[in-house]
Amino acid sequence: AQTVTQSQPEMSVQEAETVTLSCTYDTSESNYYLFWYKQPPSRQMILVIRQEAYKQQNATENRFSVNFQKAAKSFSLKISDSQLGDTAMYFCASKYSGAGSYQLTFGKGTKLSVIP
Amino acid sequence: DTEVTQTPKHLVMGMTNKKSLKCEQHMGHRAMYWYKQKAKKPPELMFVYSYEKLSINESVPSRFSPECPNSSLLNLHLHALQPEDSALYLCASSQPDRLPQPQHFGDGTRLSIL
Numbered sequence: 001a002q003t004v005t006q007s008q009p010e011m012s013v014q015e016a017e018t019v020t021l022s023c024t025y026d027t028s029e030s031n032y033y034l035f036w037y038k039q040p041p042s043r044q045m046i047l048v049i050r051q052e053a054y055k056q057q058n059a060t061e062n063r064f065s066v067n068f069q070k071a072a073k074s075f076s077l078k079i080s081d082s083q084l085g086d087t088a089m090y091f092c093a094s095k096y097s098g099a100g101s102y103q104l105t106f107g108k109g110t111k112l113s114v115i116p
Numbered sequence: 117d118t119e120v121t122q123t124p125k126h127l128v129m130g131m132t133n134k135k136s137l138k139c140e141q142h143m144g145h146r147a148m149y150w151y152k153q154k155a156k157k158p159p160e161l162m163f164v165y166s167y168e169k170l171s172i173n174e175s176v177p178s179r180f181s182p183e184c185p186n187s188s189l190l191n192l193h194l195h196a197l198q199p200e201d202s203a204l205y206l207c208a209s210s211q212p213d214r215l216p217q218p219q220h221f222g223d224g225t226r227l228s229i230l
Contacts, residue, residue: 035218043204045159045221091158102147102172102212104219106158 002027002094006107013082014115020067021077021110023092031097034068034075035104040088048090051075053097079112087114119143120222122207128228131197137225139190139207147171147212148190149219150182153204165190166212194227202229 003026013019025034036048051059051068059066063083067076079086092107120141129135139148147166151159164172165184173182179201181193190207204226208219 033218037221042223043226044223045206045208047218047220050218089156102149102164102166102210103161104159109156109158111156 002029002032002096002105004092004094004105004107006090006092006110008110009108010111010113012113012115013079015082015084017082018078018080019082019112021079021090021092021112023075023077023107025073025075025092025094025105027073027094027096029096029098033095033097034066035093035095036064036066036075036077037091037093037106038086038088039091039109040085045091049077082114084114084116086112088112120207120209120220122205122222122225124225125223126226126228128230129194129197130230131199133197134193134195136194137192137205137207137227139192139222140188141209141220142188143209143220144187145209145211145217145220146187147210148184149208149210150180150190150192151206151208152201153206153224155204159206163192197227197229199229202227 032053034051038046049061063080089109093104150162153159163182168184183191204224206224207222210219211217
């Protein structure tokens with residue numbers, strides 16, 4: 001079984017500043033994937049970034065980057081140059097990478113507010 | 117623009133009504149999902165179809181009935197729902213191969229049960 005923990009229910013950041021959202025996970029699997037999804041008030045779940053557990057290099061997508069610490073089972077998301085459009089719920093999720101595996105395990109989410 | 121299209125966007129229904137939620141994707145994905153999401157909570161998996169066959173049913177009450185007519189379409193038939201079934205219903209799709217591609221979500225249907 002996998003569990004995902006997001007310990008920050010709410011956070012705020014000034015526009016143009018940098019913010020880090022934390023996520024820890026627990027899994028007995030050796031092969032898995034980690035994701036950050038964003039859900040703005042418009043409600044669509046949007047994939048922000050993903051990380052393959054076997055890759056040591058941290059994933060980066062424009063202003064979004066992760067700090068993946070496999071031994072510590074930590075997967076934090078850093079948002080640089082925060083923009084008003086980054087205001088959303090952010091969900092960390094994990095998924096076993098074995099064949100026939102479909103289930104995403106979500107954390108409870110962090111509500112991020114970007115302040116003008 | 118979302119690549120997974122859900123209709124309707126909003127639905128209000130009484131407890132005795134029968135209605136259906138629809139989901140469509142044209143990305144060639146062969147796995148499709150229904151999730152239920154309550155306010156300020158993460159999505160909860162309800163059903164998974166893989167290659168048009170039901171793979172996972174997470175002990176969902178029988179008043180929810182999924183259907184996958186073809187590889188692009190996914191329906192959720194609703195009948196005799198309860199007020200606690202009011203929620204956002206999200207559809208998603210992915211490629212069910214050994215390198216699990218991330219799930220792509222639709223905008224959801226906001227369902228209210230009177």
